[in-house]
Amino acid sequence: MSSTKSFAAQSADSPLAPWTIDRRNPKPHDVQIGILYCGVCHSDLHTARNEWGNTVYPCVPGHEIVGKVTAIGDQVTKFKVGDLAGIGCLVDSCRECDNCKEGLEQYCSNGMVGTYNGKEKDGSGNTYGGYSKSINAHEDFVLHVSDQLPLEGVAPLLCAGITTYSPLRHWKVGKGTKVAVLGLGGLGHMGVKLAASMGAEVTMLSHSPSKAADAKRLGAAHFVLTSDAAQVKACAGTFDFILDTVSADHDYNFYLGMLRTNGVMVCVGAPPSPAQIPAFNLIFGRRSVAGSLIGGLPETQEMLDYCAEHQIVSDVEVIAMKDINEAYERMLKGDVRYRFVIDMATL
Ligand code: NAP
Ligand code: ZN
Ligand code: ZN
Numbered sequence: 001m002s003s004t005k006s007f008a009a010q011s012a013d014s015p016l017a018p019w020t021i022d023r024r025n026p027k028p029h030d031v032q033i034g035i036l037y038c039g040v041c042h043s044d045l046h047t048a049r050n051e052w053g054n055t056v057y058p059c060v061p062g063h064e065i066v067g068k069v070t071a072i073g074d075q076v077t078k079f080k081v082g083d084l085a086g087i088g089c090l091v092d093s094c095r096e097c098d099n100c101k102e103g104l105e106q107y108c109s110n111g112m113v114g115t116y117n118g119k120e121k122d123g124s125g126n127t128y129g130g131y132s133k134s135i136n137a138h139e140d141f142v143l144h145v146s147d148q149l150p151l152e153g154v155a156p157l158l159c160a161g162i163t164t165y166s167p168l169r170h171w172k173v174g175k176g177t178k179v180a181v182l183g184l185g186g187l188g189h190m191g192v193k194l195a196a197s198m199g200a201e202v203t204m205l206s207h208s209p210s211k212a213a214d215a216k217r218l219g220a221a222h223f224v225l226t227s228d229a230a231q232v233k234a235c236a237g238t239f240d241f242i243l244d245t246v247s248a249d250h251d252y253n254f255y256l257g258m259l260r261t262n263g264v265m266v267c268v269g270a271p272p273s274p275a276q277i278p279a280f281n282l283i284f285g286r287r288s289v290a291g292s293l294i295g296g297l298p299e300t301q302e303m304l305d306y307c308a309e310h311q312i313v314s315d316v317e318v319i320a321m322k323d324i325n326e327a328y329e330r331m332l333k334g335d336v337r338y339r340f341v342i343d344m345a346t347l
Contacts, residue, residue: 001025005347006132007321008058012050015325019058021128023136028075030136033085038130039064039156039314040340041186042247043089043270045328047117051272055117062130063089063115064158066151067344076139084145086304088158089294091115091127091137103298105141131321133347143301146308153313156186156339157304160314162295164191164243165303167266168198170292171241175199180239181220182255184211185331187245187268189315189338192218195243197310203239205255208334218315226254237285239263249273252289256281264288314339320346 001022008019026032044061046052065087069079079085093100093108100108113121115137116129129135145154164187173179179200181191188204195202196219203222204215212223224231235258242255242265249271256265256277267275267289277289295303307313315338319327327340 002134004133006060006128007324007347008060008128008131009048010058012055016048016131019060021060021132023134024124026071026073026136027138028073029138029140030073031069031076031079031085031139031142032071032134032136033065033067033087033142034070034134035065035067035130035132035344037066037152037155037318038062038342038344039159039186039316040324040327040331040342041156041159042331043159044129045331046247046270046272048328052270056126059117060128060131061116062132062342063087064155064160064341065115065130065135066145066155066158067134070134072139078139079142084147084151086143086145086154086158087115087130087135087137087141088143088162088300089115091118091141092121094121095140103296105296106294131324131342131347133344141297143297143304145304148308149311149313152316152318152341152343154304154307155341156190156314156316157307158300159294160186160190160339161194161307162300162303163187163268163292164245165194165306166295166299167243167268167292168195169299171264171266173198173200173241177201178238178240178260179203180205180235180242180258181245182242183245183247183269184208184215184338185245185247185334185336186314186339189214189218191243191245192220193312196220197312203235205235205242214337242266243268245269247271252277253281256287256289259285259287261285262287264290266290266292268292314341316341318343322346
């Protein structure tokens with residue numbers, strides 16, 4: 001075991017504060033990463049504050065992890081010491097179920113192990129995430145990271161990037177697709193960049209007028225202010241695909257009417273309260289509401305390689321570890337352009 005500095009929430013209503021965790025020594029297939037940057041996902045905040053009701057404390061959030069390999073187990077073949085590497089939202093799964101065999105480890109029938117707030121399969125306890133100096137994971141759950149992109153901008157790809165890339169690919173978004181991205185935050189800004197890079201015509205749906213210019217700069221062809229009735233009305237029946245990234249409770253029905261016949265609204269945002277959707281809002285126009293969870297390991301690597309090829313990174317504001325609680329408050333106010341990333345040298 002090695003003592004490792006981290007920042008943890010000790011309860012739902014206590015701010016994150018310094019805490020020391022014991023990281024295991026690398027197992028034969030483990031890659032140990034010295035963490036350089038960790039992105040701040042809204043899921044970190046939902047979890048630290050127990051908004052989904054399943055948090056085990058102490059909780060060390062962080063699942064947008066990039067760094068350098070500092071040690072490897074003696075059976076590791078995919079990485080060597082000094083390589084750049086990343087870890088996203090999961091660090092283990094059963095590897096035997098149909099989903100795992102297909103590379104859809106995020107949907108493991110026996111339960112994937114989250115990078116934080118997960119239960120280690122060997123019974124050793126709770127997992128602790130990337131708000132820490134180092135982390136170990138089985139090499140199969142570690143990603144290769146390009147040395148051609150700024151690392152702080154790559155970190156958010158490990159969650160915000162893959163969570164938006166995966167549904168865009170699954171629903172075959174591309175040239176000729178009219179896509180709306182709902183919510184311009186960490187996920188939303190990656191959704192706009194990625195959908196635009198795939199050739200889609202992207203509309204940004206936002207409740208923040210101040211984000212209009214950014215939406216266009218990120219690749220949106222149109223910006224719709226969701227509080228403006230005339231702009232909303234003009235969207236009726238126009239989109240093939242809506243990517244809903246909103247973190248707060250909101251009315252799904254308000255947006256369903258913007259779908260064309262056969263249109264799909266994919267929820268990736270995970271507000272705490274259940275949604276109410278009258279069947280008629282789906283029946284008319286044969287509309288669907290779907291969900292999508294992060295991405296499996298093969299697709300996450302594909303996304304990282306795609307981003308390296310297309311020079312796509314996240315727009316980030318780098319913060320010191322001690323400023324995490326203020327960053328959470330600012331994220332809640334939508335005051336981030338568009339992802340906070342912690343510089344782990346400051347821990
Ligand atoms: P974020 O950076 O805080 O962005 C959320 C955006 O939602 C805001 O920028 C804002 O956009 C919009 N929004 C916030 N409050 C709103 C309100 N009251 N009404 C309408 N719009 C509001 O969060 P994030 O990190 O992108 O995460 C978004 C959600 O996705 C979270 O719930 C997170 O847990 C979830 N998530 C899911 C997955 C998955 O696998 N499915 C993975 C990662 C995260 P505008 O200002 O443009 O309106
Ligand atoms: Zn996340
Ligand atoms: Zn499985």
